[in-house]
Each structure stands twice: as structure tokens, then as C-alpha cells.
Amino acid sequence: SFDLPPFLFYLCVCVCVFLQQIPDVSPTGRYTTLVPLIFILTVAGIKEIIEDYKRHKADNTVNKKKTTVLRNGAWQTIIWKQVAVGDIVKVTNGQHLPADMVIVSSSEPQAMCYTETSNLDGETNLKIRQGHSLTASVQSVEELMGLAGRLECEGPNRHLYDFTGTLRLDNHNPVPLGPDQVLLRGAQIRNTQWVVGIVVYTGHDSKLMQNSTKAPLKRSNVERVTNMQILVLFCILLVMALVSSIGAAIWNKQHTDEACWYLSRDISLNFWYNLLTFIILYNNLIPISLLVTLEVVKFTQALFINWDMEMYYSETDTPAMARTSNLNEELGQVKYLFSDKTGTLTCNRLMVWHLSSCFYQIIYQASSPDEGALVKGAKSLGFVFTARTPHSVIIEAVTLVIHFSSLLFCVCVCVCATRATLIAHCSSLGDSLGKENELALIIDGQTLKYALSFEVRQAFLDLALSCKAVICCRVSPLQKSEIVDMVKKHVKAITLAIGDGANDVGMIQTAHVGVGISGNEGMQATNSSDYSIAQFSYLEKLLLVHGAWSYNRVTKCILYCFYKNVVLYIIELWFAFVNGFSGQILFERWCIGLYNVIFTALPPFTLGIFDRPCSQQNMLRFPQLYRITQNADGFNTKVTAHILYTLGIGDSSVKELYMTPILMNAFDFLKVAHIADTYVQTNSLSSSCREVLSAGRVMQCWSFWLGLILVPAACLLKDVAWNARTVRKSLLEEVQELEARAVDPGAAVLRDASGRSLNERAHLLTRVFRKTPSSVGRSNSVQQTVSHGYAFSQEEHGVVSQSQVVRSYDTTRQRPSL
Template sequence: MKGTPIAFIALHPASYTRSLAVTSGHRDRHLVAISYRRKKLRSSRTCWFATPAQASLIAVSISSMAKSIIVPSNERQHDGSVDSDATAKALGHPTGASTCRHFGVGSSTPPPDTSFAPNRISTSIYTPYNFLFKNLFKQFARLSNMYFLFITVLQVIPQVTLSGGYPTTIVPLVFVLFVNAIKDLIEDIHRHNADTMQDGDAKPAFVVTTWADLHVGSIVKVHQNEIIPADMIILASSSPIGQCFTMTANLDGETNLKIRWVPSQLASPDNPMTADADIWAKMHGAHVEAEEPSRRLDRFKATLTTCDNVKVSIGISNLLLRGVLLRDTDWAVGVTVYTGDDTKIQQNSGETPFKSSSLSKMTNIMTYQIIVLQVVLQIVAVVVEALGPDLPYSPRNSQSMLNAFWLFLTYMLLFSNFVPISLQVTVDITRFVQSILLCLDTEMALGGVGVTVYPYFPSYIYIHYFYSTKYYISLNLYLFWCQVRCSDLNEDLGVIQHIFTDKTGTLTCNNMEFRKCAIDGVSFGNVAGPPSAPRGSYLPPSTSNNYRLRSILPFPKRTMDMVSPRGHLTHVNIADKALQQKVVDERHPRFVQFFVNLAVNSAVVPIVDVGTGRLVYSAISPDEEALVCAAKHFDVTLLRHDSTSVAVSRFGDTVLFDVLHMFEFSSERKKSSMIVRERGGSAGVILFCKGADTVVFPALRSPVDAEHLVTYAAEGLRVLCVAQRELSDDVYEAWNAKYLAAKTASDTTEDDLDAIVRDIETQLDLVGITGIEDRLQDGVADALQCFRLAGIKVWMLTGDRPDTAAHVGVGIMGAEGQQAANASDYSIPEFQSLKRLLLVHGRWMNRRMSILTLYMFYKNVLLVLPQFFFGYYCSFSGQSTYYDSLYQLYNVCFTALPVFLFSVSDQHVSAPMSLQYPSLYASQSFGSIRWFWLWILDACISSLVILFIPLAVLGHGPSSIHGFDQGLWDVGLVMNGAVVVVANLRLALESKCWFWFIPVGFASSLGLWSASAYAFSSLLSFGGELYAVLGVVANLSILFMLVLVCVLCCFGAYGLQAYHTTFAPHPTDICHEIDVWGLDPTPPSSPVVIVSDGRVHPKQPHE
């Protein structure tokens, strides 16, 4: 059974939240180049291959599959982390029993341990010393370049040369190598510049230095709006309570601020370390014991021993990661613990995999097959020559075997153009131009209002937009458009079979709204607006049909309450008078506990905006922010949140909670908890908990009815369970002693701590259930319907999977940052743009590149085969019929421009028609081995016509009134001209969209051949054997003969196209004809119906 290619996107661990994955394949058969015979699942570097039966299991086993892409499953822990000697050795770390690194704090020289990586990062491939050699090695790894290098060597051997010993093939070969070398050099210069900018950044620490000069144990001071140069433990900050705010968009794409803390033993509000001398005096000579570098962004464990021999436990909340931005904090001081390749961002970067399209792999197969055909023809020529009779002027001798060998090499030179030398450079340049045109498609651009643009956003443009309605509206508009980062996969966009997509932020708006809640078994939630109102439905009537404007206007305010940091999105959409009465008016204890739980048990940080003086919230996730905003909506406002206390305004009265322990949410825990004690309250110690029903319900004191949970889930709401537990002092003190002892023990693992935390997260009382809505983006439903009609299967993957790889990765740009977009092959503004990317541009580029590849082989076979058949007249002696200069310029000058223009502009079906009939996407295959050999057969037949008709006309006497006889070069010039004209006409038959520059390109190619032939025939220094030939063959009878040759050569292809278009039209032919005549695509009396299987059916009476 042939394997079906199944693949997944490979992004950084947190970039999957705004990404989707696409796999490629052919409609009528499996991919020829990458299908394998396998009975079980087989993994590779970039793709997964599975049988069709196994493909259905991937949605279930995606988690385990994703975790085994990087390392074998037996080398991973259950949480996906790597913990084995083999993996450590692969990462360059020491193996053995010890899994910790030890170093001193504040040393001026690097530690003697050579396993510590330097803080210099290099992403470049070349250096000034190895560029020439390394680039040439890379380029000559391609079969075609090695082939033409061998041909160049053959041209200087006297026994086989056909060019007088001059290596004429070296000119196009050097051109191809030069163009690719320039492209590689430009890309690597960009890498060097990025490395230099980062490694050369100066840090205004105690001594101004650069990133590259930092080492493990260095004490570094970072100021506001600067990037953290290495992973470092926070020792002090400008905040009296030891907090600092960071933005991790470079790591996980999140633009919301995250809070990090100075360890509580080091942060003393009464005696803060604010002076450099104080920090140096307290920390110089301290010692750190930290775990070995790992890829986990959510876990870290270390122990810092101060000069006073006080052991301080360090966790992930005390670690600043390299690449994050310090925000809203004047300065922070830390000690570097991981540098260079050991930092977590570099551990997760990995090596960028090399990707090649299915057509590229198929092209390699075509190249191998055409080389086999060439060798067979060479052997046939040598054998026929050996079996021929002895000639008086060329008697055979005892060195017949050596002569046969030289003849074999001669024919190799004669057939050297069987392999198109310009194929790769033409494909690369075409893909580059296609990418530019793809990025310029304004139909895939998206505007946004109120989007905060940070310096790391690369794809935006700022304009001032005016719209005239009942009032004049002035909008500050930012445009996002499609970006291409891997043009090698352009044609694979037209053969997609599976789409794997995330939900939040990809299919949805990522604007969380508190819609419903259930407290004490009663559900509340009458929304302020229509429940299914699409975005833009609250606009004035004159704008309701303006799709582009509707997509860029902000969400309407449907409640009076709106609290949001920097994004200004509505997070509360509930207007239930009964709930308002229960909470605000009656102040029912159970209802008040519910909203106090939401406000206190959160990772939201209140910040006062210095510009407006308004309280804004910074949250790790939009869900957390929506819950805190809901609490504020019901007069329970979060005022302050730090590592030691939480301040809440409860109906106007400020209430303080002392934070005893805080256990953050993680994908493994699926819940967050906080142990607090209210100051001045009588309730004692309280455990607040919220999380998924799968982890909260089993921890409840008594079972409860899950009716509202099921109802909310059926309505598409994001459900969280809110619970709490009152702890007696004895229970808490016993548990706290056990937890602190385990936390400070050096041999305690994260699993041991999790088990202790789970012990206290039991015997919970369910307070309520929340329902949060994240609406679908505009056009998502229509896009999914189009993909279904196009035969593309869409799978939605829920959850965070860090190691998922795909053949074609598409990222979605948005307010969460650029991580997913930067790590993808293509990035689009929103999900609905994927419809145009695949159905329009994907199909266009697939057809163009397929025909480009087939045509490149066709025109070269058309050029070479007449010389093989000419062996019948020259006893297969290896005589060439073409003048060598015209022969070498054929690919570069006479046929290059038309196929390039075709490959970047041809449109078989217009964009509106492609979107109106998605079934066209899966209805036709443009490139396959079968099509390849049909084009080769067409070239064989045409080459016979090109050879025998000119020989029949010119080979029996003068063809003009001047009485001049035509010789070999006269016939060869006519044949060469016929080949150029036929090759261009054959491409013209495939052109469906004739822009003004298409005929100009064809005319330029033919004019360039005429000019070259005239120059070589007119100047003795140029032509040699070709001198004065043009004057002999330039007559009317030869012109008529050329017309006859061209008609006969193109008659077969034209006849087949005319027959299929007239008597057996394909759906694409019908749509193309509708486009050409400008007809209504769906008239009431349409005689045919195009259905999703891509076939044309007669219209039935009931239809």
C-alpha cells in the first residue's frame, strides 16, 4: 500500500497558538516523489508518512506523535521534556549522574567548565573564508550542476569536442552558479547582520559590555525597553516589592505583560537593594546550583546560596529569559545562568529544516529518467555505428573499442542539452517573482483599528483613511498583508489535501467575552446584543455591505464596562438583572465569593496607565483578563497583585489578601490555585481554585450536577469551574511544612512538588461555572465550506503541542506578536485569507510551475533529438547540425523570456471563478510522470518533422532562383529556427491569459534569434562556418516550409485541446470560456452543473 503524506507544522513551542498546518499531495494519486511502501507509520525529518488507514488515527494520537519527532519516545518524560544521556550528549552537555551546573556569582572571567556555551549566537552559514568553497560544494551537490561540469570537461578533450576545444558550456554554468551564489550571499549577509546587531548590543551594566562578552555568572543590569541578553535569575529590581514586567512576544507571541519576581528572601520592602554597591556587596561570592539546560519554557529549578549561607529556592517566576523585553520597570539586575545555545530560546529554536516541494522531487525523477533516455540513445548510436559497413575513407582499425568510447562521449556532448541547465535558476527566479506578486495581492490585506504596533512587527503599513457616511469618520489604519518566507513551496499550495488548524486566534477572534455563568445551580446570562450577531452588524446601514471597511472597524461596545490593556477589546457581554441584583444589591455571600475568586485567583497584573491615569490589566491569557473584567463589572475590582499580597475593591471597600502560595496554570495541571488569608477577616486560610472540569470535578468534596457545563459546552463557550476550600490552621501548617521541605531539598523533582500540591487541592466546594465566548473570525464558515467543496480535509487540533511539524506552515499575524508568522513558510492576516491563498494563488502557481517544468524538458528534447535522427544521414558519426553558438544561446536567450512571463502571470481560471467554484481546485492534475512522457512523445514527433521536412526540401538541389546549393550549416540554421519557433508556439498554446507583455515576450525571443542569426552570418569573426548562410536560405520557399513545419508540429497539441474543449470540456474549460466572453457564471438556464467531484453533469429538471 502506498503511503499517504501526512505532515504537521514545526514551530517554536508557543507559536502554535496562532498557526495552522497544511499538507500537500495530488488529487488523482499519491505524490510520486514522496510516496513510500510502508506497513507502519514512519517518521522523517520534516514529514510524517502514513497509510490512509493510519491517517484517521492521527487526530487521536497527535500528542504522542508530536512528542516523538525530535527524540525517541523512550528518551522523553511524560511531560515531553528530554532527560537522557543520549539527548544530553547530542546537545553538547556532559552526561552522567549529575544533572546540575555549579558556578559562582559575579566572577569577571568565565567558569572553567568548558561545557558552558558562550553568549555569542551565530545563525549564519558562511564566513568570508569558506564562502567560495562551501557554496560551490552546496551547488555541485545538485545533479544538474555536476552533469554540466562534466560536459564542460568533455568539451576540451580533442577526441570528442564539437566546439573546437572551447568549453562553451561553461558560460551558462557559471551564470547559474553566480546567480545562486549571489542569492545565498545576500541571505547570509542578512543573517550576519542580525547576529552582529544582537551580539554587539551594549548593556549599560556596571561596565558597558556586549552580549557576546557575557558568561555564566555575570551580574547584568538591564533597563526599561531593553531586551534580556541571556537567561538570568532576578536579583533586584526598581520595584520596592521586587516585581518586574516583561513582554515575551519574541518567545511565545504574547504581547500581554507578564510579571516576574525577585526571590522573596532577597526582596525586602524595608531594605531594598537599589544601589549598585548594595547589590554587589550582597551577591558577590554567592553560589548557584541550577539544572542543566532544557527546552521547557514553563519550568526551572535552582538554588542560590548567598554570602550569608542562606539558601534561596529559585523557580520559573524568578527567571528572565533571553529575548524578552523589559517593560514598565526602570531596571532589573540578574545573574546569568544560561548563555548562548544553552538559553531556552535557543534550545527551542532548532535547525531550520530544508523543505522542497513535491514538484521539485518529481523534477529529480524526471531528470534521472531523461538521463537514462540520453544514455540509451548514446548506446544505440554507438552500436549502430559499430554495426555499419566499413567506409573507404574511414576504415576501422584495432582500436575500435577506444573509438567507440570516444564516440560515446561525443554523443554525450551532442546530447548535453537533454538536461535543461537553466531549469533550476528559472524556477528559483520565477518563485521569487511569484512571491512578490503574492504579497502585493490587496485582496489578502487586512486593516486594523487601534492595533498597537511594536518595533518587531515587520509587515504593516500606516495610512490615514476617510470614510463618508452620515458622519465623517477618520480612521488610523494599519494594513497587514501576506508574507512569503519559503517560496520553494509555492506550487504545493495548489495540491493541499489536509489542513490542521488551531482554534483560538486562528479560527476565532481571540477576543474573550464573559457571556454566562452558573452559581449555586442557577444559570445567568442574557447577553446585551444578539447572540449570533456577526462582527460589524452594529455599523450604520450604509457600511453594512462594505466588506473591507466592516473588517477593519472596531468591535461595538455592547456594555458600559470595558477594561483592557493596550488592546481596548470588550471582555464582558452579559446583562442579567437577576445576577446584578444577587451580587450588587443583595450581596449574596455565595455570589460574592464567586467573583472574589475570579479577581484574586488570577495571573492578571493591574497597571495604572501613565498617560490616562486609568487602571488597565495585563494578563497572560485573554481568558484570565475576561474573568477579572467580569468581576470588575460586578463591582469586585482587582487593584493590586504581587507575590505577597492582593488588593481588591469589594463594593467600594478595599480588602487585602496575603498570598501564601500561588500555583500557576499549566497545560499539565489544567488549573490554577492560590492559597490566601484575608487580613482582618474571620475566614482563615482559603484555597481558591479554577480550572477544567476534568481536574476540578474529581477533586470536589461531593459530586454535583454537570447540566450547565454540558449546556455551555454545546453552545461553544469556553468553560471553567470555580471552586474553593477553607483550610484550618492545623491542616495548612502541616501541609506547608511538608511543601517547604520538599521545595528546598536538592533531590526533589517537579513531579514530587506537583504531587504535594495536588494533596491540598482536594475536598473542594464548587462555587460556580463560567462561560466565555470567543467568536469566529469573519469568513471562517465560508472558508471551511469552500475547503470541503475543494476536497480539502480540515482538522482542528486543540491544546498546545510544541513539536508539531508540517510540510507547508501558514502563520496568522495578529496582536499576539509575530512568532508564529515568523516561524512559518507563509503568513496571512486572517484565516479567511487562506481560501484565496490556496484556491486562487495555489492553483495558479501549481499549474504554472508544472507546465514550466514540463516545457523546459520538452524544448530541450525538441532541440536535441533532431541531431540523433540526423545520424541516419551521417552514419552516426557524431556530426552536429547546429552552429554551436546558436545551440548554447537556445536556453538562455531564445526561449527564456516567454516561459518566465507565462509562469508569473498566466491565469487558467480567474480569481472570482476559482472562489465561486471551489471544486475546480481538486478537479485537475497538471504535473505527473505520465504528463512528462506525453510531452516527451510530442517532442519526439515534432523533432522528426523538423529534421525530415527541411532535408526533403533543401537536400536535393537549389531552393532559390540564385542557384546556390545549401550545405550542412544552411540546413542546420533552418532546423534551429524551426525549433525556436515551434518551442515558443507550443508554450503559446498553453497560455490562457494574454496580457500585453505576453506577445511582446514571444516577439522578443524570435527577434533575438533573428538578430543573432544575422550577426553570426554577417560577420566572419563571429560565424566562421555560418558566414553568409542567412543570405542563402532567406527566400520565400523556405519561409513557406517553416510555416508548414510549425503547423504540423503544433497540430497534434492544438487538435487535442480543440477536441476536449468542444466535445469533452473540463469544468476549468467551461469557466475559462465564461471568463473570456464575460458571461454570467450562474444563469438560470445553465445547461450544466459543476459539482464537488470536479465533473460536469447535465442539468436535471429538478435542479
């Protein structure tokens, strides 16, 4: 993936590598920057290859799904990506459509078929689509092969509910085609044994893909701040090089006597040579290993998410998956959450609590979750029929049907029983969502179209931000992404979008962080997301634990890398004042070249992988701890300025070694081992590189021990005082101390600085992140294996009315086979 700031960073490093090849310019040799650069780019490339392979593998899972097409006079099984425009495709019950196609015929009367479009618009009720009567009787292979004519249609577009076309069959008049004759890719055939259609749009031309925006290259807020800080360091590098070059020019001008005959007299030429020399000398002020260190750290953090068994859903064998590792720390800063409802907040599992009788009762298969639950409950109590004709259900004749609508919210039918009495059957919709007296905003898609217009957009946003919750119903995928984009641009806060259907792909890709739920609506949302989970309740741990931990780890790793490089090269700057600004190096050249990739490589990984502010139990128990990372208290301009301001003096490797435990929140075996390993490497190499000095004589000098122990301690005195926890402890520090003493931190967390009880925001978070009961999981138990049934949830203004559907079926007749 290409991103401008890292590209410019590595471009500057490559320029330094090129400058090192100029004779008499580089004070560190020709290869001291080239070798680490090659190593770092190799590691970064391997990491990107691994992540791209995972995404490619997930895409292949969709592209290699199989479907049936009519070719060479026979039905052949091919994979989705081989489907072409003009192919005659057969789709059976339960299968997803591989492309947009016009219905030719089906197993149902009058070429009707039932389709679920939850992947497209989020609606789980079945929609009825009907082919034209001209082709309804074309069902056998011979009849299909005998079709001759031309199908004309509009160009590819993203309008889900619009289609204009004309079918011109030989020896027949042209017939118009509309959206009711079209089945869209991503929809699922339900309650229909088979349906045959002619493909009109495939691949990226399909309406599903037309509604999918191009996946953006997402970068976390921490990474954007880091890029700005790298730019500041680069400016500091240029200033240091410029000051050193001016110092060299002044020194050369003052030393023009005969004793310095070997110095060049061309001051103007020497100035530019010296500028290049000092740029090369100070080029590692920006840690060359920072970006690849962060890549490896984030990749490891992503593995922790994948391996978390508490986010593993055993019923579907679905673990949590981090599809990208670039946004781990972004999970710790989320302020606004956008969620789909159907299949995301709800589990698509409905249960019968009271007896209900439905007039068009399913014999074999449920057409929708709500009606399936009602009929299943009725069947368990003995209310079952075995057959139906277009005018009766064995002994009861259908006399009146009152259709479902968004105003009535029920379906009602009157039947005439054998005793000549009218019996009214009614099914209605209810829910168990709790009600609170909070301000909420509810808006539908038609109204939202005007609310998002330029004139009232800001007023709508202000109103929405004033509410506890905003519910948008019947909105298109594009409107979902527009809402997220509006908050993302105007509020300047980190957003997270979560959904489980193809209609959620737009907002998942638009938000800073996209989370997909691998549920009953396919894998489109999962494949387009940054992180995928199996249950909405797992979002709690993903944010409060993995997000907060990753933010703390990544930011401390960045600060540590800045600190250790600034400490090293500020010494070179001070050394320039005593060597006449000659560009001479204080340390051996390979010590400088390998400083980041070997000698100080392990401590950043230690902080970035294993450090944690407090236990996951307390992170989950007290959601208000999340505000610490949410508000970026540990990584901002103020913190970085403090690091740059406290530029110390002393042995750099020892000083940065002592800095490691100061930044740590907790100690364990690996952290201590990494510190010890760095200490041994540094001192071993120092003794081998300084062959001109006798180790025994050096260690007999009191100044050696003074410099080794007291000088770094004095330099770090301010850092220790800065981190001292004596007065004005933060909430996190109190929790850490109580954890260390094995004391319940509840008393400290459930009050604020004024001693008041848990605030309203924490209460809200506690209510939102409630675990889903184990008995309320996703299930397909209401779906049986037999491949036909009836539609219960009526589509408003559908192509076929519900009364027509009821009177079209005769269950005593055998369905046609293909």
C-alpha cells in the same frame, strides 16, 4: 543552500565542460557549455544572496534588541547578543527577557513578578514567578554589587517546566532553586515595574532555543518530481549516446574499404571516444537553464505575494512576506492544515457584552485579555476602586477566594460590604465559537504523550483522519511538531502549519509549508516561517490564488523547458543516422550553446510569471478549483511521459515557438511580445549563420515555406488535438470559457459532473475561509502605560496562590524604584 539533486546535476554539467576541453572529442567547441553555465550560476548566486540577506536582516532585528545590565557599578544598555552568563540583568515592564535568568528581586512584594509565556507555551494568562526570600531585599546597585557567591545549575535542556539549581551566597546556607524562580527567554514581563535576575543560559543554550529544531532545507513536491524526471532524462541521454556510439562502430566496421582510408581502424578506442562525443552532443537534453529559470520565476512570484495589497494589514503596517521562494508551488497542493489557536484563529481581542464585576479589578493595566475586557466594561459603568490594602478594597474586606481551575472555569470571591452582607463576585470564560454536529477529537498533552507512542500511533492517526477536526490542547512545542511529522510521513500529503508564537516554531519548521502570523506574541514564528501574514484570513488568498497560480505557472514552465530541449536534441539524433554517426552537429555550435539562455529564454519566463488559469475573483469564489492543483492534475509522470512521447520533427526553434501559445491559458501584451522576440532572434541568427546559402534563392523555393509553416503545424497537430475543448471539459476549462464570454461561471462551478450541487468539501472550505470583520482586529487597547497592576487569570498549581497575591498588595504604599 545545498541540495543533492541540483548539485549532482551541475556536477554532471561540469564533467561535460571538462570533457569539452579534450581535443578531438567535443563537436561543439570548448566553451559552448562553460559560458552558459557561468551565467546561470551567477544569476542563481545573486538570487540566493538576496534571500539570505533578507533572513539575516530579520535575525539582526532580534539580536540587536537592547537590554540593561549591571557592569562596572552602573546600569549599562547593551544589545541581546552581548548578554553573558553571570550578568545581572534588569528587565522593565513590557520588555521581553533576553536570556534565561534566576530572579533576584523585583518591584513587587516578596520578589514576585508577572510573566506572559505565550511565546513559549501559547498560554496568554499571566504566570507568577517569585525570587528566593534570601535575595528579595537586594534592590539597590550597591547591594547588587555586594552579592558574592556562586550559582550552580543543571546543563542546558529543552524542558520548559523543569529547573534544578543551588544558590550559594557567602555567609549564608545554600538554598535550592526551582522552575518558579526562573524567567525564560522570550517571555514578557507584565504588571511589574522592574525585575532583576542573574543570567544562567544565553543564546542557543536557552530553553526557548533548545525547543527550536534545526531549520530544515525544504523542497517542494514539484521540485522532487522534477529531480526524478531529470534523472530519467539523464538515463535517456546515456541511452541515446550509447545507441549512437554502437551505430558509429557498426558504420565504421561496414566502411573499411580503401575509400575510407582516413578513418581510424581501432574500433574499441573509437567507441569510447564516440561515447564521450555523443554525451557532449546530447548533454543539453537536460535543460541547463531549467533550475535558474525556476529560481527567477519563483523569486518574481514571491514579489507578487509581497506586493499584494489585499494581504496588507494597515493597522500594524504589516504586509505579507515570502521569506523563501522555493515553496510557492507547494502552497497550491496543501491538504492538511495545522493551526495554533490563541492569536492565530483568534485575534486576542475580547469585548464586554454584559456587565461584570471583578473582585481584583485592574486600576492601571490589564493582566490578561479576558479580565481586561471585563474590568474595562465595569469601569465604564462606574464600578471603580482607587486603592487596596492586603485585607480590603477600601470598604470591602476580602473573606474568601475560590481559585480558577480547568474544572471550574471561573474565579469567585466573597467580600464583606459595610452593610454586613456577603457579595459574591464571579468571572467566567465563554466563547462565540459556533457548534456543529460533526465528529471531532479533543486530546490534551498528557494523553497525547501516550497516543504518539509507537504501539498506538497508527490507531490514533486513523482516528484523527476520520474526524472533521482534531483539537490538541495544552501541548508542548515538541508535541506539536511530532503531530505534524506523523501526518507528514504516514499520509504522504502536503501539510501546512500556521502559528504566531515561539511555541509554534517547531511545527512551522516541520511542516512542508510554514506560515507565521506577525501578531502579539513576538516575531519568533515569523522569523522561522516560510511565509508571514498579519491575519489568519489572508491564508485564503495565499493558498487559493497565489498557491494555485504559482503551481500552474511553475509546472508549465518546467514542461516547456523539457519540451523545447527534447525537440532540439531529437533532431541531432535523427541527423546522426544520415551522417554515419560521426558526431557532426546540425546547427552552428553557438546556436546550440545559447539556445537555452538567449533564443528560448523569454517564453519560459512568460509562462512562469504571467500565466494564470482564471481570475483571482473566481479562484476565491469557488474553492473547489483548488482541487485541480491539490491533486497535481497538471504535472505528474503521465503528463511528462506524453511530452517525451510526442518527440517531433522539424525546425526546433519554430516548433517550440508554436508550442508556447498552446500551453498558455490567456494572452496579454507581454506574452505576445516574447513570442515575437523569439521568432525574430531565431530567424535573424539563422540567416546570418548560413552564409553559404543565398537568402533570396532559399525563399524562392516552395520547400522552404512548406518546411517553415506546414511541417511544424503537422508536428503540433496532436498537441492541438490534445488540448481541444470539445467534449468532456474539465471544470477549469468551463470557467475559462465562461470568463472569456463575460458570463458568470457560478452555474458551472456549483455542480459536479453529475449535475449535483456544491459538494460538502467545497462547503467546508467556504466556511473555513471567512474574512475577519474589520472591527475584530488585533489591538493592545486594554494595555495602559502605567507599569503595575494585578494578576487575574490564576495559574494552576502556581508558586504563589491567588489569595496570597491579593493579601500581599497595599496600593497605598509606593513601589520601590531601581
